[in-house]
Each structure stands twice: as C-alpha cells, then as structure tokens.
Amino acid sequence: MPRTLVVAGNGPVGHRLVEALRDRDTAGEWRVEVFAEESRPAYDRVALTSYVDTWDPLALQLDGATYEGDDLVTLHLGDPVTAIDRTARKVSTASGSTVEYDALVLATGSYPFVPPVPGHDLPGCHVYRTIEDLDAIRADAERSTRGRRAALVVGGGLLGLEAAKALRDMGLSPHVVELAPRLMPLQVDDGGGGLLRNLIEKLDVTVHPGTGTQSIEEDRGRLLAKLGNGTELDVDLVVFSAGVRPRDQLAREAGLAVGERGGIAVGPDCVTSDENIYAIGECACVNGMVYGLVAPGNAMAEVVADRLLGGQSTFERGDLSTKLKLLGVDVASFGDAHAKTEGALEVVFNDAVAGTYKKLVVSDDAKTLLGGVLVGDAAQYPLLRPLVGRDLPGDPAAMIAPAGGAPAVGVGALPDEAQVCSCNNVTKGAINGAITEGCVDVPGLKECTRAGTTCGSCVPMLKQLLEAAGVQQSNALCEHFPQKRAELFEIIRSTGVHTFSELISRYGTGHGCDICKPAVASMLASLGNGHILDGEQATLQDTNDHFLANMQRNGTYSVVPRIPGGEITPAKLMVIAQVAQDFGLYTKITGGQRIDLFGATVDQLPEIWKRLVDAGFESGHAYGKALRTVKSCVGDTWCRYGVQDSVRLAIELELRYRGLRAPHKIKAAVSGCARECAEARGKDFGVIATEHGWNLYVGGNGGFTPRHAELFVSDVDTETLFRYIDRFLMFYVRTADRLQRTAAWIEAMEGGMEHLREVIVDDKLGICEDLDAAMAKHVESYADEWAGVLDDPAKLARFRSFVNAPGTPDPTITFREERGQSVPLGMPAVVTR
Amino acid sequence: MTAVEVWTPVCTVADLIPNRGAAALLEGNEQVAIFRSSTDEVYALSNIDPFSGAAVLSRGIVGDLKGVPVVASPMHKQHFDLRTGACVDDPDVTVAVYPVRVEDGTILVGRP
Numbered sequence: 001m002p003r004t005l006v007v008a009g010n011g012p013v014g015h016r017l018v019e020a021l022r023d024r025d026t027a028g029e030w031r032v033e034v035f036a037e038e039s040r041p042a043y044d045r046v047a048l049t050s051y052v053d054t055w056d057p058l059a060l061q062l063d064g065a066t067y068e069g070d071d072l073v074t075l076h077l078g079d080p081v082t083a084i085d086r087t088a089r090k091v092s093t094a095s096g097s098t099v100e101y102d103a104l105v106l107a108t109g110s111y112p113f114v115p116p117v118p119g120h121d122l123p124g125c126h127v128y129r130t131i132e133d134l135d136a137i138r139a140d141a142e143r144s145t146r147g148r149r150a151a152l153v154v155g156g157g158l159l160g161l162e163a164a165k166a167l168r169d170m171g172l173s174p175h176v177v178e179l180a181p182r183l184m185p186l187q188v189d190d191g192g193g194g195l196l197r198n199l200i201e202k203l204d205v206t207v208h209p210g211t212g213t214q215s216i217e218e219d220r221g222r223l224l225a226k227l228g229n230g231t232e233l234d235v236d237l238v239v240f241s242a243g244v245r246p247r248d249q250l251a252r253e254a255g256l257a258v259g260e261r262g263g264i265a266v267g268p269d270c271v272t273s274d275e276n277i278y279a280i281g282e283c284a285c286v287n288g289m290v291y292g293l294v295a296p297g298n299a300m301a302e303v304v305a306d307r308l309l310g311g312q313s314t315f316e317r318g319d320l321s322t323k324l325k326l327l328g329v330d331v332a333s334f335g336d337a338h339a340k341t342e343g344a345l346e347v348v349f350n351d352a353v354a355g356t357y358k359k360l361v362v363s364d365d366a367k368t369l370l371g372g373v374l375v376g377d378a379a380q381y382p383l384l385r386p387l388v389g390r391d392l393p394g395d396p397a398a399m400i401a402p403a404g405g406a407p408a409v410g411v412g413a414l415p416d417e418a419q420v421c422s423c424n425n426v427t428k429g430a431i432n433g434a435i436t437e438g439c440v441d442v443p444g445l446k447e448c449t450r451a452g453t454t455c456g457s458c459v460p461m462l463k464q465l466l467e468a469a470g471v472q473q474s475n476a477l478c479e480h481f482p483q484k485r486a487e488l489f490e491i492i493r494s495t496g497v498h499t500f501s502e503l504i505s506r507y508g509t510g511h512g513c514d515i516c517k518p519a520v521a522s523m524l525a526s527l528g529n530g531h532i533l534d535g536e537q538a539t540l541q542d543t544n545d546h547f548l549a550n551m552q553r554n555g556t557y558s559v560v561p562r563i564p565g566g567e568i569t570p571a572k573l574m575v576i577a578q579v580a581q582d583f584g585l586y587t588k589i590t591g592g593q594r595i596d597l598f599g600a601t602v603d604q605l606p607e608i609w610k611r612l613v614d615a616g617f618e619s620g621h622a623y624g625k626a627l628r629t630v631k632s633c634v635g636d637t638w639c640r641y642g643v644q645d646s647v648r649l650a651i652e653l654e655l656r657y658r659g660l661r662a663p664h665k666i667k668a669a670v671s672g673c674a675r676e677c678a679e680a681r682g683k684d685f686g687v688i689a690t691e692h693g694w695n696l697y698v699g700g701n702g703g704f705t706p707r708h709a710e711l712f713v714s715d716v717d718t719e720t721l722f723r724y725i726d727r728f729l730m731f732y733v734r735t736a737d738r739l740q741r742t743a744a745w746i747e748a749m750e751g752g753m754e755h756l757r758e759v760i761v762d763d764k765l766g767i768c769e770d771l772d773a774a775m776a777k778h779v780e781s782y783a784d785e786w787a788g789v790l791d792d793p794a795k796l797a798r799f800r801s802f803v804n805a806p807g808t809p810d811p812t813i814t815f816r817e818e819r820g821q822s823v824p825l826g827m828p829a830v831v832t833r
Numbered sequence: 834m835t836a837v838e839v840w841t842p843v844c845t846v847a848d849l850i851p852n853r854g855a856a857a858l859l860e861g862n863e864q865v866a867i868f869r870s871s872t873d874e875v876y877a878l879s880n881i882d883p884f885s886g887a888a889v890l891s892r893g894i895v896g897d898l899k900g901v902p903v904v905a906s907p908m909h910k911q912h913f914d915l916r917t918g919a920c921v922d923d924p925d926v927t928v929a930v931y932p933v934r935v936e937d938g939t940i941l942v943g944r945p
Contacts, residue, residue: 479899501871511852511871513896514905514912539852543892543907551907555887803844803855803867811862812881812888827886 002031002072003102005308006091008081008250010036012045013281013297014107015062018073020305025072030308032073033101035093037080038130041065046294048134049162052169054711055138056695057131084254086274103276105304106251106264110244110282110292115154119216124223124237128163129244140237141170150175152225152235154213155242156183161326163239164205168327174205175233181210187322187333191350192375195357199329199376246283246290259285268314270304278304291318295423302425319422321388323381332378335371335388336361344370347396351376358400360384367391372400382461383411386418386428411464420465421451421458431462435469442466443747477738478515481508485663486735489523493734498529499536518542519738522625525661526733528781531788532661533795544623547799548785549605554813554824557605558598559585560622561612562658565632565650565670566593575615579608586821592629592667594620599815599822603807606799609786618784621659625739627666630654631679635672635689644689646672649718653687656722657729659782663736663745666729667701681709684742685725690714694721698728699743699753707743710753713761726775727760727768734771840934840941843867846875847938854891854904856880857942865931865942866891868904868915876915877931877942882906883920890928 005021007014018032036042043060051060067073079095090100112127114120126137141149151167153160156178164174178185182193183200197207211229216238218224225233246263257265257273263285270278270286281297282290291297296318306313321334339346343364350357356376362369369387374380380400392399393413414420416429426449434448442462446452452459475484481504483491488507497503500520504512512520521540525532532538532545544550549557561576576595580587583604585597600608622628632650636642650670660666669680670687680686686697692715700709713724728742736745749755758764789795800806815822843857849869857865864880868891880888885908893904898921903912912921913928920926932943 480896510900511897511902513898513903514894514910517894517896539850539895542894543889546892551889551892553885553887553908555889555908798850801856802858802864803848804842805858808858810856810864810888812864812886 002028004100005030005032005103005105006081006099006101007032007034007105007107008091009107009109009281009283010034010038010042010075010077011107011109011281012042012062012294013109013301014105015042015065016298017105017107017280017301017304018067019064020302021308022070022073024305024309028072030072030103033099034067034073034075035079035081035091036075036077038132039078040131041075041077043131045129048128048131049166049169051131051134052138052166054714056711056714059711060131081250084250084277086254086277089276101276103278103308106272106277106279106283107281107301108247108250108283110246112240113243113245114240115213115242117154117213117216119218119223120238120240122216122218122223125216126237126239128159128166128239128241134166137166137237137239138170141167141172149173150233150235152177152213152216152223152233152238154238154240156180156207156209157186157241157243158184158322158324158326159243160239160241161200163241164200165327167239168204172236175208175235176200176205177208177211177213177227179210179212183207183209184331184333187337188331188373188375189338189359191348192331192333192357192359192373195350195352195355195375196326196329196331198352199355200327203327205327244282244292246285248283248285251277251279251283259288259290261285261290263290268303268316269307270300270315271307278307280304286315286318289318291320293318293320293322295319295321295425298423299425319385319419321385321422323378323385330374330376330378332374332381332385333372334381334385335369337371337373339370341370347400349397349400360396360400362392362396366396369396382420382458383413385422386414386420390415390418411461411468420461421449424450424453426451428465431465432469435466435471440466440471443744475737477519478513480504480510480512480516483507485519485523485738488520489526489734492520492523493527498524498527500524500540501536512540514542515738518545518625521545522661522663526778528777531783531792531795532785533789533798538795538798547602547605548609548619548623548789549600550623552598552824554827555810556598556813556824557600557602558596558622559600559605559608559612560590560594560596560620561617562620562654563594563629564654564658565630565647567632567647567651572615572617575612575617579611583608584815584822586823590622590629593631594622594629596622599824601801601809601813602799603801603809606790606796610790613784613787613790619659619786621785625662625664627654627657627660627662627668629667630657631667631669631683633670633672633677635670639672641675642672642689643691644672644694646670646678646687646689649687649694650678653722653725656779657725659785660729660733660778662729662733664739664741666732666742682706683709685709685728687721693717696721696724698756699746701741701743703741705743709743712753712757723772724760727771728756730771730774731756731759731767838943840943842939842941844940845938846873846935846940849875849940852895854893854895856888856891859942864888866893866904867933867940867942868895870895870902870915874902875933875935875940876902877933878904878913878915878918879929879931879945881928882908882911883926883928884909884911 042062042065079093081091083092090098092098149172151172153163153176156176167174183196211227214226216225248264251264259265264279266279280300300315303313303315323332339361348359359373361371414428418428420428439445476482517540580597590596630650630653632646635646667683668685669678669683671678671680672689682700686709688695695714696712697709698712814825816825851871854866854868865877866880868876893907902915918928918930929945931945934941
C-alpha cells in the first residue's frame with residue numbers, strides 16, 4: 001500500500017517535485033495528490049512573457065504536466081489546499097474534500113507585491129504573474145483605442161523589464177519606474193544598469209530611475225500616474241512588478257514557523273517545523289533566505305524527492321546567477337555581482353560604442369573569481385559562472401577584454417564538481433560521466449542528465465565537453481563522403497551535378513554504400529531529377545523505392561495508394577477491395593487514413609498498379625522518405641463543432657506536397673477545431689483551425705521518442721499558411737541530416753524554433769524567394785511515379801521474380817490464413833538471434 | 834573418374850544493370866543473387882538473407898565498405914562480401930558463393 005504525498009501548489013517547482021519523485025520512485029512507494037489553485041496544468045512561468053507571441057496557453061505547458069498515464073499521480077485543478085490539520089495529518093481543499101497525508105509538500109509560490117500607492121486598485125491596474133494576468137492586460141490594452149497607447153510599469157527589476165517587453169509586443173509604449181537609481185538593481189551595478197538603460201530606451205521603453213509612483217487617478221477614461229519627481233504620465237494601464245512575497249498564509253494558519261520577513265521556515269533538508277511537512281520554492285525560507293528564482297526552487301524539489309525515498313541530500317546555498325535576454329539585450333549576473341566580499345577587486349570593461357559592459361569581481365589577490373556582471377554580450381556567462389569560487393585560468397582583465405588576443409576560457413579550466421547546468425544542478429563530472437557511458441551528442445546529454453533542458457544557456461558548454469572528451473562530432477555522411485547531408489545538398493544544387501557517379505568521383509571516394517546512395521538519390525529527387533528509376537538513379541534506391549512498395553518480413557511488398565485527406569468515394573473503395581480480393585492481399589487500414597494491401601510479389605506489383613492507376617489512384621509514397629499523408633478530421637462540412645473545412649485543406653496540402661522527397665518521412669494533419677481529432681500536434685506539421693484562420697504547429701512526431709509539435713504561427717489565412725509550410729518543408733529538405741525528423745532538426749538548430757521563425761517569417765537569411773521558387777517547381781513538376789513505371793517497358797522489366805524464370809513465384813514465400821486473410825508463414829532464418 | 838561440373842546459364846550480362854542485382858532460379862528451387870559491378874565483374878551469392886530467411890539479397894544496394902565490394906541486405910542492412918559471402922558485420926555468418934563464368938555475354942552459374 002503506497003503512502004500518500006499531498007503537494008499543495010502546481011507551479012514549476014511543485015511540478016518538478018512530482019516529476020523528480022516519480023522518476024526515482026520505481027517501486028511505487030508514494031501515491032501523489034496534487035492540489036492546484038490555477039485551472040490549468042503547470043506551465044513555465046519563467047517564459048510567461050512569450051505567451052504574448054502566441055496567446056496559446058498550451059505552448060507554455062510544462063512537459064508531463066498533466067501526469068497522463070501515471071496512475072500514481074492525481075492532479076486536482078482549481079482546487080487549492082485551504083487548511084492543514086497537522087494532528088490528524090490531513091488537508092482540506094476549496095472544493096470541500098479532505099485528504100490524509102503521510103507527507104505534505106508546500107509549494108505555494110509567491111504573490112506579487114503591490115505597493116500601497118493611492119489608486120493601485122483602480123480598473124486598469126494589473127500584476128504580472130499568471131496567464132490570467134496577461135489575458136487581463138491584453139483585454140485592457142485592446143480596449144484602449146484613443147491616442148498613443150502607453151503603459152506604466154512599476155518596478156524596473158527583472159520582472160518589470162519582462163512586463164515592459166510584453167506591453168511593447170502588444171503595441172503599447174511602456175514607461176518603467178524604478179525606485180533604485182538603476183534598472184535591475186539586484187542583479188547589475190551602476191555601470192551595467194546605465195548601459196542597460198541606454199540599450200532599452202532605444203527600444204521605445206522610457207525609463208524613470210530613482211523615483212517612485214505617488215498616485216494613480218482616473219482621468220477621462222485613462223489613468224494619470226504621478227511620479228515622485230513630478231512627472232505626470234497619461235497611460236492606458238499600469239502593471240505592478242515591484243517584487244514578490246512568499247505565500248506562507250496556509251503555513252502560518254497551521255502554526256508552522258515562518259521566517260522574520262516571511263516565508264515558511266525550513267532547514268537545508270527543506271523540512272518545516274513539522275517533520276511531516278516540507279516547503280520548497282518561493283514560499284520557503286531556507287536558513288533565513290527566500291529565493292525568487294526557479295533554479296533554487298528546482299534544487300529544493302530534488303532534495304525533497306530524494307528525502308521522501310530515504311535519501312539524505314540537502315539544499316546548500318541557492319545560486320542567484322541569472323542570464324536572460326531582456327528586450328533583445330543580454331544581461332547576466334553571477335556570484336558576488338556587487339563585490340560585497342571583503343577586499344574584492346572589480347575589473348570592468350565598459351565599451352559604450354559596442355554597447356557592452358563586462359565586470360568581473362575577483363579576490364584581493366586577483367586569483368579567485370567571485371562574481372560578475374555582463375550586459376549587452378553575455379556569451380561568456382556559461383563558462384564564467386561555473387568558475388565562481390575557483391581559481392581563474394588567467395588574468396581576469398584579459399578574460400573579458402574586448403576582442404584582441406584574450407585567452408579564451410575553456411571548459412578544461414573547470415573542475416569536475418563545477419556546476420555546468422545551474423537550472424538542473426548538473427556538474428561537469430556528471431556530464432563527462434554520461435559521455436563515458438556513451439552519450440555522443442547534445443540531445444543525448446539532455447536526455448541522460450537533463451543538462452540544458454531548462455534555459456539552454458549551457459548548451460554551448462555541452463558541445464565543448466563532447467569535443468574535449470574526444471567525441472568526434474563527425475558530420476560525414478558515411479565513409480564515402482566527408483560532407484554532411486546539407487553540404488552535399490548545396491553542392492548538388494549549386495554545381496548541377498546530377499549523377500551519383502560524378503558526385504562521388506568529384507566530391508567523395510570509393511563506390512558508395514547503402515547510406516550515401518539512397519541519401520543522394522533522395523536529394524536528386526528533391527531537386528527534380530526526373531523519375532526515381534531513370535538511368536543510374538535506379539541503382540541508388542533502397543528496395544522500397546526501387547520497387548515503389550514496402551518490403552515486408554517475407555520479402556513480399558505492401559501497396560498503399562494515395563487517399564488524400566483520407567477522403568474516398570465508395571466506388572474507389574470498391575476498386576481497392578476488388579484488387580485485394582483478386583490478388584489475395586491482406587488488407588488493413590493504416591494510421592494515416594489509408595489502406596495498405598500486403599503480400600504482393602514483385603511480379604504482381606505492376607499488375608496491381610495497372611488496375612489502381614486505371615481507376616484514378618496514384619502512388620501514396622508509403623515506401624519513400626517523402627510526404628506520406630495529410631490526415632484530417634471531417635471538419636465543418638459535417639461536424640457541429642468544426643470551425644473550418646479541414647478536409648479540403650488537408651487534400652490541398654497533400655496534393656501540393658505529394659512526391660516531395662525529404663531527409664525522412666513527413667507526416668501531417670489538419671484539425672477543424674481545437675478539439676484536435678486529427679491529432680495534428682503529433683505530426684511534422686499540423687494545422688488546427690481557429691475562428692480567425694489557422695494555427696500552424698511544427699516538429700511533432702510519434703515513434704520511439706514522441707514529440708508534440710509546437711505552435712509556429714497563429715491565426716494566419718490559407719495563403720500565408722501555404723507559404724510558411726512551403727518554406728518550412730523546403731528548408732527542412734535542404735538542411736536536415738539524413739534520417740532526421742523535423743523535431744530533431746529543429747532541436748539541433750542553433751536558435752531552435754525562434755531561429756526557424758526568423759528564417760521563414762522574417763526572411764532573416766534572405767532565402768525565402770528561393771525556397772518559394774523551389775516549392776513552386778516541385779508542385780509544377782510532380783508526376784505519379786507508378787504511372788511513370790507502367791508507361792515504360794524498360795522499368796516494367798525490372799519487376800520480375802527471376803531473371804531466368806519470370807513469372808515463377810518465389811518458392812520461399814508461403815502463406816497461412818488468419819482471421820480470414822493471408823499472412824506470411826514464418827521462414828527459417830539461418831542465423832538465430 | 835572426373836567430377837561432373839554443372840553450369841546453368843541464367844541470363845546475359847546486358848540483362849543486368851551495373852551495380853544492381855537480380856535473382857535467378859537453379860535446379861532444386863535454389864536461388865542465387867547475381868550482381869554486375871560497374872567494371873562488369875559478375876558475382877553470385879545465395880539469395881537467402883541468413884538473418885531473416887527471406888530470399889531478398891538480390892534486391893540489396895551494392896557498394897563498397899573500406900574497399901570491400903558488398904551488398905547490403907534490404908531487410909536489416911547487414912553487409913556481405915560479394916567475393917567471399919562473408920558477413921562484414923558478423924564474422925560468424927557467411928552466405929554461399931557460387932562460381933560464375935561469362936561466355937559470349939551469357940552468365941553461367943555453377944555449384945557452390
């Protein structure tokens with residue numbers, strides 16, 4: 001009988017605790033009841049500002065936040081814990097239920113502090129913490145229509161600047177008021193704050209440092225804010241971001257000890273004054289310190305998960321280092337950024353021209369790094385932060401000097417116990433351990449160690465560690481070509497080489513193999529090189545492409561005609577049925593809304609396809625690394641919930657991209673409403689209808705490592721949708737590695753989804769015209785591959801069982817009957833595994 | 834007493850595409866995979882992929898690994914040396930090699 005853990009709070013830290021516990025609790029010792037105040041599963045509050053890009057709450061949802069499929073976790077949304085009965089060890093919740101616990105974890109987070117300024121509670125005044133807060137800000141921002149729309153942000157710390165960015169993205173001109181003489185007073189010093197202000201004011205954000213907000217009044221439908229320095233601002237809305245306070249009310253009412261300035265008092269073991277109750281994250285006060293950052297909260301979550309299973313780990317001292325991009329400006333602060341250590345020395349480079357400010361704080365002998373501030377360029381942060389408290393590898397000034405002979409700080413300088421990923425507390429030693437155990441790339445390291453999975457700032461370090469460990473990050477396609485696929489693609493495209501033999505003699509060595517031949521064949525096909533069985537190309541194709549069918553375990557093939565969008569007339573359905581009947585083919589509906597006919601021999605393939613082509617079918621490319629299907633739900637033609645015609649769009653998309661050869665198979669789907677019956681988010685590209693247009697998601701797949709596609713653009717019209725998908729697919733075809741699905745391609749891309757958006761939407765690389773033209777050429781030159789075989793006696797001649805006995809069936813192929821259909825009879829393998 | 838050599842004519846060299854194979858049927862339902870290289874060497878191996886038991890080796894991709902001419906099984910991609918039948922990926926596995934002769938453009942396959 002498992003014990004019961006009650007978790008009060010479902011923010012990122014509460015979720016991390018449940019995840020960490022469920023990861024380790026393989027024996028199922030604990031059953032977890034999570035009580036959440038908000039009505040949606042845990043989401044990434046750190047990335048709250050990015051909600052403005054998509055207005056899609058799901059895009060922020062944390063991985064695994066619904067605990068779907070985990071019988072040991074129950075998530076109660078919109079039902080916060082309201083009281084704790086410590087004697088009976090049970091909690092009551094808002095819905096009136098009571099639950100007994102063996103252990104209770106308080107992860108109630110914090111609430112925004114609103115200074116008692118007169119008028120702070122007027123309509124139009126907001127805080128900045130939840131998705132609902134942003135929805136309310138958006139509603140107000142859209143309501144105001146008169147004049148130049150402006151907003152006041154009270155508080156110029158990290159959160160205030162995030163809020164300013166969100167407001168600017170909503171089309172308002174933000175004013176930021178900060179009591180301290182500089183922005184981000186907790187993280188940066190005066191010098192860094194000065195530069196930060198300059199950089200940020202260039203972005204249409206007005207900064208009012210060294211003054212407070214005295215009052216807010218209603219004024220002819222807008223708000224009038226009066227500042228301490230006499231400035232008066234007409235604004236449409238006000239956002240308070242003046243810090244947060246720990247939510248310790250529940251603990252206070254239950255008589256638990258709290259810190260002097262609030263926060264539930266815990267020791268390094270995260271245990272409160274009641275041994276059965278823990279507190280973690282922003283509501284906890286660890287040895288007198290309250291941490292308002294996610295990384296220390298995650299570390300506490302890991303400590304409690306470990307202790308619940310009998311471990312002894314402790315939370316030592318939270319790392320307050322921060323690196324972020326605020327309004328496009330890099331800011332990083334780490335260690336003793338304000339040089340409070342006795343005798344600390346500061347080394348500063350302030351380059352106003354380049355717009356960078358760099359400061360290192362070092363010990364009095366200039367040997368040990370204590371901390372630092374980087375503004376404008378924080379590229380050195382991942383290497384500097386782990387060095388805090390350690391001997392510097394060189395002269396501190398040289399390390400941050402503007403370009404020119406400075407010795408680069410390398411990963412080699414770090415000791416094994418140095419923390420490389422501060423979000424997930426992963427040391428250099430742990431990463432090297434994973435490399436020794438066989439991790440060969442960054443995605444592998446992410447999976448094994450979790451390093452780089454939160455803020456991503458340590459990813460460059462992971463690459464360096466792989467290199468330092470001698471893991472060859474070889475991009476060579478195979479032993480015959482030193483180039484990676486994308487490079488070969490560019491070579492073929494720019495030189496016009498159109499045969500494998502010319503390509504390998506000019507750019508490779510040897511005769512080729514089963515890796516490079518199909519890869520080159522695919523690239524030639526993507527570039528429109530005629531029929532895939534023309535001339536030498538026929539010798540490059542894998543057996544599936546060579547016979548335009550899918551080889552099965554006994555050497556027979558399966559046949560999949562294209563059924564665009566999964567829509568088919570009864571008459572065509574009867575043709576398929578008749579063909580299957582006449583050739584004795586095992587028949588099954590596929591996952592892609594079409595029909596697969598199994599058990600055809602090579603001799604039978606042309607006869608089967610003759611019948612299918614005559615009835616108007618064409619190749620479904622189920623055999624190729626190519627567009628497979630565009631699945632759809634029935635859409636608004638029939639469905640009473642549908643908002644758009646998903647079937648029509650799916651058919652148009654499938655006909656547009658049919659035959660497109662790619663580094664791997666491409667699957668797609670279109671759903672006619674947000675209920676998502678077509679499962680579009682499980683596809684390489686998925687489209688979901690909205691009231692106003694279409695939302696496009698990219699980078700999803702099923703398979704070994706299932707991934708949900710992520711929102712790429714929302715509410716676009718059909719023309720824009722086609723344009724973006726055209727570019728997405730062409731860019732993928734040109735730059736992905738061999739057998740790399742879109743999800744892995746995006747993940748491996750420097751800059752990830754954001755970069756992809758810049759390329760496709762903003763045309764940052766200036767290649768969109770070219771991509772558009774390439775797709776137009778593909779659409780124009782498409783021809784059915786099977787019709788091409790049937791029309792050509794030379795190609796037809798290859799479909800024979802035996803060169804000296806055409807038409808004689810392969811004697812090794814035999815069938816038995818199962819559930820009324822033919823299935824292969826097992827064949828004796830010579831080698832047993 | 835001399836041993837009887839049996840040679841079966843299976844096709845002409847021109848029937849084969851360079852760097853691609855074809856299957857041929859011998860007496861007793863034996864199947865061979867015949868390959869023609871780009872320099873017109875002709876090889877013959879058993880057509881049965883020993884790992885799956887399926888008669889498919891003739892449909893594999895032909896190439897070279899570190900200079901060794903190979904065919905890759907289309908089933909699970911193990912490579913077999915076209916000259917010796919040895920599996921490159923598993924030293925314990927070999928497929929039968931058939932002697933081949935070309936006379937007047939006709940390919941003749943003998944007994945292994």
